[in-house]
Amino acid sequence: FIAEGGGQGLKGGLPTFQQQIFGFFDTLKGHWSLIFSTAFILAAVGLIESLMTLTLVDELTETRGSGNRECVAQGGANILNGLFGGMGGCAMIGQSIINVNSGGRGRLSGVVAAIALLCFVLFGSSLIEQIPIAALVGVMFMVVIGTFAWSSFRILHKIPLADAIVLIAVSAITVWQDLAIAVIVGVIMSALVFAWKNATMIRARKSVKEDGTKVYEIWGPLFFGSVQNFNSKFDVKNDPDNVEIDFIESQVNDHSGIEALENLADKYIALGKNIKLKHLSPDCKALLLKANPGFQKVIETDIDDPRYYVVTDLLDSEV
Numbered sequence: 001f002i003a004e005g006g007g008q009g010l011k012g013g014l015p016t017f018q019q020q021i022f023g024f025f026d027t028l029k030g031h032w033s034l035i036f037s038t039a040f041i042l043a044a045v046g047l048i049e050s051l052m053t054l055t056l057v058d059e060l061t062e063t064r065g066s067g068n069r070e071c072v073a074q075g076g077a078n079i080l081n082g083l084f085g086g087m088g089g090c091a092m093i094g095q096s097i098i099n100v101n102s103g104g105r106g107r108l109s110g111v112v113a114a115i116a117l118l119c120f121v122l123f124g125s126s127l128i129e130q131i132p133i134a135a136l137v138g139v140m141f142m143v144v145i146g147t148f149a150w151s152s153f154r155i156l157h158k159i160p161l162a163d164a165i166v167l168i169a170v171s172a173i174t175v176w177q178d179l180a181i182a183v184i185v186g187v188i189m190s191a192l193v194f195a196w197k198n199a200t201m202i203r204a205r206k207s208v209k210e211d212g213t214k215v216y217e218i219w220g221p222l223f224f225g226s227v228q229n230f231n232s233k234f235d236v237k238n239d240p241d242n243v244e245i246d247f248i249e250s251q252v253n254d255h256s257g258i259e260a261l262e263n264l265a266d267k268y269i270a271l272g273k274n275i276k277l278k279h280l281s282p283d284c285k286a287l288l289l290k291a292n293p294g295f296q297k298v299i300e301t302d303i304d305d306p307r308y309y310v311v312t313d314l315l316d317s318e319v
Helices: 019-024 032-061 067-083 093-101 107-123 133-147 151-155 161-176 179-199 227-231 255-270 282-291 293-297 311-318
Strands: 203-208 214-222 242-252 274-278
Touching: 032 067, 032 093, 032 179, 093 107, 093 133, 161 179, 214 227, 214 255, 227 255, 242 255, 255 274, 255 282, 282 293
Parallel strands: 214 242, 242 274
Antiparallel strands: 203 214
16 A cells, blocks of 8 residues: 555645755855756756657647747746745646547536645655555556557658657657667757758759750758768769859758858869859858859849748838
8 A cells, every 4th residue: 555655655745945055056156057957957857757648649639729828827837836935837747638539628527637646745645555566566567558559660661760769769768768869869869850851852954045054953951961962963074154043942051051152163163164153142142242242243143032021021022
């Protein structure tokens, strides 16, 4: 039974404001790095699990919650809770699923659960302590069985290999370390896979106009991962004297892409060839001109250039 497990039992009282915690600041000198690193990890784990729980509950109830409101409320509640000597907390996937499966659909169910737990601790601890520990173990196993996404095994051989590796790695690291490290590793792995896939997507369709101008139509994103493939599409030495590079189906995403364009244009100019860059975004043009004002002759402005307006700009132009 729980009563035989040792400790002080479940009985408790209403918390009181812990004013003495403000006197600990002087004794914590030299330990702030450890405190902040631990606080960051705990906050990250709490926010990640809360947002995951919110997403899961939204799917089960076919509703849409506010992640920002959840994060702000959880942070404020944990700060206030700490001032009263309580432990930090976050949304729990297992308890939330039990709540939803039991018919809870609104905020009232969570409030009732919190009040009921408070009443158990204040007034019903002697009854709760008579529950066999084996029964609690059984309940926890049922929570685990109900929480785990068993459908993942059925789709494991149907999803891309990279996604399957990320899924297995995150699941294993969650058990081996903790949720925060698992999510960070999963995000990094997914980002690397995304960058690798997009790096191989860039294409260049080549054509020659009647006047002998060679046209490169670029397809796909130009960023740090695709720069090497982008450069391999051009034959600077053997190209004719007039070259056009059209980005109507492409987008320059970062500084590496800007630098690749600058270096490519410099190579053509160094050989005495005329190069035109078409359909670049205003940001891309500004960065190229900032790097080399002489590119004003290289960049071609057209009515079809991609534009990104702010609402006030549109209103001003209409006026």
